[in-house]
Amino acid sequence: MFQGRSLLKEIDFTQAELAYLIDFAIHLKSLKKQRIPHQYLAGKNIALLFEKTSTRTRAAFTVAANDLGAHPEFLGPNDVQFGKKESTADTAKVLGSMFDGIQFRGFKQTDVEILASESGVPVWNGLTDIWHPTQMLADFMTIKEIFGDYRDKNLVYVGDGRNNMANSLLVTSAILGVNITILAPNDLQPAPEIQAIATKKAIKSGSQITITDDTAAVKGADVIYTDVWVSMGEEDQYDERIEKLMPYQVNAALFEKTENPNCIFMHCLPAFHDLETTTMQAIHAKSGLTELEVTNDIFNAPQSVVFQEAENRLHSIKAVMAATLGHLFIPKV
Template sequence: MNNHFYGQSFLKELDFSAKELNYLIDFAIHLKALKQQHIPHPYLQGKNIALLFEKTSTRTRSSFTVAANDLGANPEFLGKNDIQLGNKESVADTAKVLGSMYDGIEFRGFKQKDVETLAQESGVPVWNGLTDDWHPTQMIADFMTLKEVYGHLQGLTLTYVGDGRNNMANSILVTSAILGVNFKLGAPQHLQPAPTVISQAQALAQTSGAQITITDDPLTAVKDSDALYTDIWISMGETVDPAERIQALLPYQINQDLLNATGKDSTIVMHCLPAYHDKETTIGKQLAEEFGVSELEITNEVFLGQHSHVFQEAENRMHSIKAIMAATLGDLFIPEEFF
């Protein structure tokens, strides 16, 4: 087996070097091209994949399912009502059972500790589809999208505005630092990343040359940015006062004025979805009626505008997840010297 990644789990971005992450991004772009040309790529023929979901999902579940099928693998969805993960059976015991039957395991849930235990105890590659701390598969898709648009990553400036304490902010911060992408975050001080995450990113930036700026001024945050990124303001399972959160974050809404404040005509807009950009959802309608806001973290005008790459980014979830699964479980030729 000559595969640098074979047997590795994909739990958080901090576990990987710039070369490794760049390889996965480029491999995802390659697999996307194969898919578009209808060229089969069954690198995981005959493998069985368990998809563990404590949290509901559209893109992650669809991406792992389609990616597994394209790779020739057999995916099996196991929702929170299908297994006893941590309820009637410990995570460690579940890991051992699933590891004896499946060749790889995806986990989307709450605790980072749970996905780490699955990887430690199962003996097979485990892929983090999202935890409260990190969202690493999203990062390969996001930086893949940036590379498709700009042709390179090093030296770009990416700004995240909104809730800076969630898994998305953590992941974008450290991934930018690893890859040499200048990163700016605009958020109120009480919603800025934890000091430990900032210090980890700053240490990584020393090597990559990335510049990191954390500010509570949205205009400072977006100036000269090549991409603006946001996420929903209240994360899944989070208990907060919606009125207070909305009031605090309205100045960080990606609207036309904030987009113009970048000073660049070429700035793209990104969002990991779902987005509250209109009243066409139950929650969006409820928030609009209760708080008098029809749009939250991003306006409909910008979301559907020419600068938006959110649906390209969403499609790229599948191609990037396919790259991660194929690299860590497939019989690929990836010489160690490459890294």
């Protein structure tokens, strides 16, 4: 059912298949904690293609491959041409002849699609400008660990509503039956085509979708989720984004509006919540701000689960790799 398939975007898998991968990730996390070996990919070679920088994605895929018995090979932007001196299709054919699976983290969704169509091996999207499917598995795994289920929970994403995280949260929530609100300024809300995909999925799952610029929409939230205000490749837009998005900062006042003492905070990281980064220091020197999308008190509050969420990147990525490459017996779901 999963063997040989790629994960390029959330809609590649059904609700039942995504649910299986989340449950499998929870199982693999338990095995890891008990130090029980699970080398389903012994003897396999995995190419890790990184056009964009990464901490969690690279670490998670590397450790996941090692835990599964495979050998991961990192190839950065200086190692693979990505269409500069060799077409992506030609690169895919070469890598597919040498590796058993390929991870791609980069800019264009078309690149990861070409890798999948031309390599002949499973390809996993570690992030593109449009989608971030491996992050979604970790996120909904985290929600299930905390609440026991994600279905019918109310998730509110706050901030830049037209980036890959907002796209993926909107569509994945709609697939899984999670009520999703995208809270963002009108000109930073998801593209119509993304909203259309989510609406179609929500009709089947019963998910309720809200797209709004009104912060009152956080009332009743079980999860408040945010992301950086400026995505990779948009670093020249900080001034404009800060002006537009400061009213959407996740802070104590916003959390109070949820009227839910059990509401948790999530962030895919990295987060600009203090002055411990050179980027934030430069912003502080120019604007006087010490925090951006989330305040430090919320980031470090008991209701913040960002580091549990970050760890779960490992287990969820491991589930995808094992299911699509490990020749596992998986009952039909």
